[in-house]
Amino acid sequence: MAERSPGTRRALWLVLSLVFAFLYIPIAVLVALSFNAGGLPTAWSGFSLKWYASLAGNAAILQAALNTLIVALVSTVIATLLGTLLAIGVEMRRQYGKGLEALIFAPMIIPDIVLAIALLSFFSMLNLTMGLHTIILAHVVFNLAFVCSVVRARLKSFDWSIVEASADLGASALTTFRRVTLPVILPAVIAGALLAFTLSVDEFIIAFFTAGAGRASTTLPMQIYAMIRFGITPEINALATIVMAVSITALTLSQRLNRGVIGQ
Amino acid sequence: MAPALAWLTALMVVPCALVLALAFFRRGIYGGIEYTFTLENFGLVFDPLYAGIFLNSARIAGTATLIAVIIGYAAAYAISAAPRRLQPVFLFFAVLPFWSNYLIRTYAWIVLLNREGLITQLLRWFGYTGEPPSMLYTEGAVIAGLVYNYLPFVILACYAPLSRLNPELAEASRDLGASALTTFRRVILPLTVPGIAAGAVFVFVLSIGNFVTPALLGGGRFQMIGNLVYDQFLTANDWPFGAALAMALIAIMLLVLMTQALLADRAAGRAAEAKGGANG
Numbered sequence: 001m002a003e004r005s006p007g008t009r010r011a012l013w014l015v016l017s018l019v020f021a022f023l024y025i026p027i028a029v030l031v032a033l034s035f036n037a038g039g040l041p042t043a044w045s046g047f048s049l050k051w052y053a054s055l056a057g058n059a060a061i062l063q064a065a066l067n068t069l070i071v072a073l074v075s076t077v078i079a080t081l082l083g084t085l086l087a088i089g090v091e092m093r094r095q096y097g098k099g100l101e102a103l104i105f106a107p108m109i110i111p112d113i114v115l116a117i118a119l120l121s122f123f124s125m126l127n128l129t130m131g132l133h134t135i136i137l138a139h140v141v142f143n144l145a146f147v148c149s150v151v152r153a154r155l156k157s158f159d160w161s162i163v164e165a166s167a168d169l170g171a172s173a174l175t176t177f178r179r180v181t182l183p184v185i186l187p188a189v190i191a192g193a194l195l196a197f198t199l200s201v202d203e204f205i206i207a208f209f210t211a212g213a214g215r216a217s218t219t220l221p222m223q224i225y226a227m228i229r230f231g232i233t234p235e236i237n238a239l240a241t242i243v244m245a246v247s248i249t250a251l252t253l254s255q256r257l258n259r260g261v262i263g264q
Numbered sequence: 265m266a267p268a269l270a271w272l273t274a275l276m277v278v279p280c281a282l283v284l285a286l287a288f289f290r291r292g293i294y295g296g297i298e299y300t301f302t303l304e305n306f307g308l309v310f311d312p313l314y315a316g317i318f319l320n321s322a323r324i325a326g327t328a329t330l331i332a333v334i335i336g337y338a339a340a341y342a343i344s345a346a347p348r349r350l351q352p353v354f355l356f357f358a359v360l361p362f363w364s365n366y367l368i369r370t371y372a373w374i375v376l377l378n379r380e381g382l383i384t385q386l387l388r389w390f391g392y393t394g395e396p397p398s399m400l401y402t403e404g405a406v407i408a409g410l411v412y413n414y415l416p417f418v419i420l421a422c423y424a425p426l427s428r429l430n431p432e433l434a435e436a437s438r439d440l441g442a443s444a445l446t447t448f449r450r451v452i453l454p455l456t457v458p459g460i461a462a463g464a465v466f467v468f469v470l471s472i473g474n475f476v477t478p479a480l481l482g483g484g485r486f487q488m489i490g491n492l493v494y495d496q497f498l499t500a501n502d503w504p505f506g507a508a509l510a511m512a513l514i515a516i517m518l519l520v521l522m523t524q525a526l527l528a529d530r531a532a533g534r535a536a537e538a539k540g541g542a543n544g
Contacts (some may be wrong), residue, residue: 004345012342016354019339019419023361026372026412031384033375040380044312082268089265103272110276111473111517117497118279121286121507141275144268145542202365204474209497221367228371228480232378240371244364251363255356 022148034241038144048167051238060215061239069131072200075139080193082140083147088181090148091155092163094116107145115141116209123210124181130212135219138210139200146199147192150258155187187257194254198247286507289422290489305508314492318512321488321514324403324478326469328410332467333460336418337409343419344426355423362416370480372401373409377481401483409477414467421463458528465524470516489513 034052038045055061090100107115119138123130158181166176182189190260204221211217218226220243227236287305290298308314343354350427361369376382384396399405429452438445471477475490484491489509496506 009345012345015338015342016346017344019335020357020413022335022412023358023415026369026376027361027364030368030372030375082271086265086268089268100269103269107272107276109469109517109521111469111490111513113475113493114283114514115276115472116278116285117506117510118491119275119496119504120497121282121503122275122279125282137275138388140271144271148268153277198363203365204367221365224365224367224371225476228367228374232375236371237375240365244368247358247365248363252360 006039025200030237031241033234036234036238039237051234052242053140055235055242058235060218061220061223061235063215063221067113068219068220070200071135071139072197075143075200076152076193076197078136079140079143079196080147080189083144083192083196084134084151084189086144087148087151087155089184091152091158092160104145104148107142108149112203112205116206119206120209130210130216132211134210134212135207135217138206139203140205141165142203142206143196143200147189147196150192150195151188154185158184191254191258194257198250198254201243201250202247283507283510286504287511289504291502291504302504306512307506308505309508309512314509316494317487318489318516320486320523321472321490324406324486324488325410325468325474328414328471329405329464329467331407332415332418333464336415337422337456337460337465339415339419340422340426343423344429351427353503355420359416360420360422362413365481366413367480369413370409370477373405373412377405377408383541400481401485402483403486405481406478406486406488407483410467410474411473413477414470417466418463421466422459425459426452429455458531461524461527464508465520469520472516473513 009229033039035047035049036044037048037050037053086104090104115138119134123134128134162180163176166180168175202221204219204225207219208222208225211219211222224236224239224243224251227233227239288298288301288303290300290302290304292298309318339358343351343358346354374381378384379396379398379400383399387397418505433451433455434447437451438444442450472488473490474488475494476487478484478488478491479494482488489512493506493509493513496502496509500506
């Protein structure tokens, strides 16, 4: 758009700079402070990794990190399996019922707090002891919806006649899936799994409501929330930096794998 | 397909139906649930005290939406005007913060806004010696947090129609003698309204049901619906009333989404009509 006047162009660059400053300064300050020996925003007292070291010695945080990993891994595996099958089922039969669409779409838009209290009521009505397993049950709900939508996007352009051809040539349903369908959708499946993993690692409200009492099932976001409520400590800055690095890496990877899908 | 649908039914549909049912029961004397039918809980939602919180939430969410849309649209416009090869890069970095943990992004604002935070330090550095300004635990802090958290989505939603805009349209408008402002108001803006609407609905819906931001940046002083629901379930132990509040929240959300769908349909109809007229 070369026909814009220099003044307009300068104004547009100014807008961009301001918006990026707004988006990145809060995060940058947090990351910088996590390496500040003094730990306080008052003064820079030298580069140090001591807050990261103190994290490594904090048993509560390590336990929470382990819990988060368990919840995220198990719920991702289940959600990826169920979500992929759901996507194939819906796209292959091309049954786009309004009710079905709403059911698959709902977990992505329902407010967290509503799903959280719904599951809390449900589990306590069943007299289920809550813990990591109930968090996993809950996380699969939204994770499978996200995996399903990512895989479905990929399947939109899938030529189902090659599945028929494979069957005509004598391949079993399983062989067809393994040799024909899966190779096509695999990038989307992995992208969906990475997305699910990150969503689960970051999810706070639903985990908070379905974790039950006691420290045994505290996840990292619950731990972070509790720490924030107690006030600012340099450890949170270090922990926040690590968690951010993990989610941004996983999602960048997911995005790269999925580029083909988005491009279509 | 079946296992996934069974999972969603058992762990989303049934629990949500349960909450809906719960809203029609009475609270027991010891905080339990008494299974007698009542509409009291919904009546209580309209009690001035609670209706006030609803209105307050709507105002906070509305303000955050307005600010996020203005900043987001300006940013999306600037990105769409940047050189073509830079656009995906800008877009990527605009969305990147959105991928980090929500709690952490909110916490970053506590670090900035607290009495000994960065902003106070900056003021001191410029020679300010008075009392540190109280910025945290204000409505402004809650709004700033909401805008910050949801801005990337608005940028993404507004960028989509802006990048598809045919530059010849703006050129034609200017050739016909329209000023830059008129061209923007009469040509560019109407064509990009669907993106604005999608972004606005997203920010509003997520803000009005938000629980974390008011709790952390409002310091519990600014109750929003989400916090009210939380209290009923975890501190006040009035589950039926909490359930009624949650249903009211869902109702507001559905209303907003339906309005948007209706307007989008109408806009699409108008666009089709305009196209038909131009071709005919």
